[in-house]
Amino acid sequence: MKFVIVVLDGLRPDQLDEAVTPNLAEMSKIGLRLVRHTSSFPSETRVSSAALATGAHSSAHGIIGNRFLANGRSIDGSSLAALVTLGSERGGVLTATTIGEVLAAHGRAMLSIGSQSQGSFGLSSWGSWQTGAAAFWVHDPSKFSSTAAVHRTASSFPLLPPDERPARATIERVVDLFFSFLTKAALPEVSLLWLSEPDITYHMFGLQHPTAREVLHEVDRQFGRIFAWWSEKGEREGVQLIAASDHGHAIIGEKVSVLNHLQRSGFKVGYELTPDVDAAITAQRVVNIWVRDREGRLLTEMYHSLSEEPWFGVAFSRKAADGSPLVANTLPLSAVMAEHQRSADLSFVLADCSAANRNAPPDAVYYDGAYPIGVGMHGGLSANELSSLCILAGNGFKTGVAAVPTSIVDLVPTILSSLRLPLPSTVQGRIIDEALQDREDSSQYDVEDASVSVASSARRATVFRERYGQRLYLRGAAVTRLAQPKNGRPDANPTQLNT
Ligand SMILES: [Zn+2]
Numbered sequence: 001m002k003f004v005i006v007v008l009d010g011l012r013p014d015q016l017d018e019a020v021t022p023n024l025a026e027m028s029k030i031g032l033r034l035v036r037h038t039s040s041f042p043s044e045t046r047v048s049s050a051a052l053a054t055g056a057h058s059s060a061h062g063i064i065g066n067r068f069l070a071n072g073r074s075i076d077g078s079s080l081a082a083l084v085t086l087g088s089e090r091g092g093v094l095t096a097t098t099i100g101e102v103l104a105a106h107g108r109a110m111l112s113i114g115s116q117s118q119g120s121f122g123l124s125s126w127g128s129w130q131t132g133a134a135a136f137w138v139h140d141p142s143k144f145s146s147t148a149a150v151h152r153t154a155s156s157f158p159l160l161p162p163d164e165r166p167a168r169a170t171i172e173r174v175v176d177l178f179f180s181f182l183t184k185a186a187l188p189e190v191s192l193l194w195l196s197e198p199d200i201t202y203h204m205f206g207l208q209h210p211t212a213r214e215v216l217h218e219v220d221r222q223f224g225r226i227f228a229w230w231s232e233k234g235e236r237e238g239v240q241l242i243a244a245s246d247h248g249h250a251i252i253g254e255k256v257s258v259l260n261h262l263q264r265s266g267f268k269v270g271y272e273l274t275p276d277v278d279a280a281i282t283a284q285r286v287v288n289i290w291v292r293d294r295e296g297r298l299l300t301e302m303y304h305s306l307s308e309e310p311w312f313g314v315a316f317s318r319k320a321a322d323g324s325p326l327v328a329n330t331l332p333l334s335a336v337m338a339e340h341q342r343s344a345d346l347s348f349v350l351a352d353c354s355a356a357n358r359n360a361p362p363d364a365v366y367y368d369g370a371y372p373i374g375v376g377m378h379g380g381l382s383a384n385e386l387s388s389l390c391i392l393a394g395n396g397f398k399t400g401v402a403a404v405p406t407s408i409v410d411l412v413p414t415i416l417s418s419l420r421l422p423l424p425s426t427v428q429g430r431i432i433d434e435a436l437q438d439r440e441d442s443s444q445y446d447v448e449d450a451s452v453s454v455a456s457s458a459r460r461a462t463v464f465r466e467r468y469g470q471r472l473y474l475r476g477a478a479v480t481r482l483a484q485p486k487n488g489r490p491d492a493n494p495t496q497l498n499t
Contacts, residue, residue, distance in 0.1 A: 001396055003415050004191045004234065005242040006226055008219055009045065009116060010199030010378065012248035013389045015207060020217050023224030024391065027243060031393030032435055034406045038386040039247040041336040041474055042286045044379045045116060046077035048246035048408060049124040054096040055412025055427040057337035062095040063123060064342050067282045069290050074272050074280070078117035093126065097424030099190065099412045100128025106421055109133055109188030113177050115170045115196040118143065125192060134181065138173045153180045165204060166215045171195040175222045187239070189419060195219060202249050202376030240394030246408065248387040249376035253353035253364025256311045258287045265305040283368035285379030288344030296326060299346050303327045307459065310356035311366035314381060314461040314477040315348035329456040335463055336381070336474060337428065349380040351479055381463065381477035392435055402434045405447060405466050405473035430469045445469045458482055
């Protein structure tokens with residue numbers, strides 16, 4: 001049995017449609033569609049790359065954001081050099097075992113071809129390319145592995161246009177390299193192909209713009225070349241095809257600068273923990289704050305300065321020595337499987353825009369960063385950002401629709417168990433028995449509501465979660481502002497502000 005996993009970056013499953021994505025629609029009909037499939041948190045590409053590689057959440061793999069603080073400095077996860085330097089230090093890069101490492105340890109091969117950032121590519125096949133497995137990063141195929149097959153294959157293609165947006169020729173190259181590789185070498189046990197669209201175009205135009213629809217159609221056309229090969233040949237040879245995305249997308253409805261807000265409020269903050277500041281922050285859809293020496297009083301003051309703002313969503317903090325969250329009225333980071341030694345002291349998602357404006361579109365969210373209003377964004381805890389594609393096809397899989405909760409971290413255990421390989425102890429996902437042909441039809445668990453809330457006199461913050469098969473699945477988040485009527489009693493019917 002062999003696996004070919006094709007990741008279509010940022011594809012939100014509700015964008016599938018017979019006219020725009022005919023190949024994915026056809027695969028849904030003949031294969032198995034996981035309709036409650038979600039990403040890990042935060043729903044950022046480098047975190048998802050690590051989740052896909054390890055079958056674990058950031059609490060285990062340690063890539064707690066696209067950018068994070070480690071060993072006292074800010075690490076940009078898109079930079080391979082930054083990751084490799086971190087890897088040479090105490091603590092390493094990933095603190096969980098990857099599928100690439102398991103395959104290599106058992107003499108099996110992995111092929112990776114991708115057009116995402118260099119750092120994301122490195123993370124998605126971490127432990128594989130270091131051992132000499134074939135790895136083509138399309139922007140510079142010499143970067144990751146030096147095998148003769150890679151050189152022979154890559155040298156026959158011209159250089160790609162640098163930083164192509166939309167990345168039409170770039171994603172075509174991923175598929176071209178796959179077929180070129182197949183003419184020169186045998187298909188390994190696991191192949192991971194990562195197409196950086198439609199994500200790039202969603203970040204430029206949003207999801208509904210004609211160009212976004214065109215590029216999605218092109219993504220489907222490129223995927224369709226693999227699907228056609230699989231239908232004609234791969235399926236008969238026992239190849240299991242998986243089409244997946246790493247996260248969904250919301251739309252930037254309003255922008256905010258949390259750094260400016262904190263500075264105006266008198267705090268000394270910066271993007272790095274330099275001697276002249278008391279705290280470092282990273283901000284996109286999730287804002288992370290690291291306070292010097294984990295100073296509890298300063299963190300609490302910052303929380304109070306932030307928590308009244310309409311854009312302040314659900315907040316999390318590390319556990320203090322006594323096990324309670326470091327900041328009162330926040331949830332523990334472990335509630336979203338994100339507590340790690342590298343975690344920020346205080347993390348919060350920016351709210352949905354409907355929190356402050358009932359007329360805002362349902363997927364509009366607050367955002368802190370360089371992208372403009374109206375385009376796609378992800379990273380937070382909204383259902384639109386968490387929602388991810390997963391379609392499975394092949395003789396190892398059942399067909400139809402599986403409506404049980406599944407997540408990106410479930411793919412590694414499912415694939416490894418199908419290959420009869422051991423699961424690393426760091427795996428947090430589960431084997432998706434409901435998807436596997438040789439397992440009992442085992443919807444044997446009940447889906448339990450495992451949502452968690454924390455409330456102060458002013459607001460209630462909730463993370464919607466489900467428990468299934470002893471695993472937690474994230475569904476969304478909400479903030480309910482508790483009105484303070486004149487008589488001092490909280491409003492009996494608080495307004496639902498953020499879902
Ligand atoms: Zn992504």
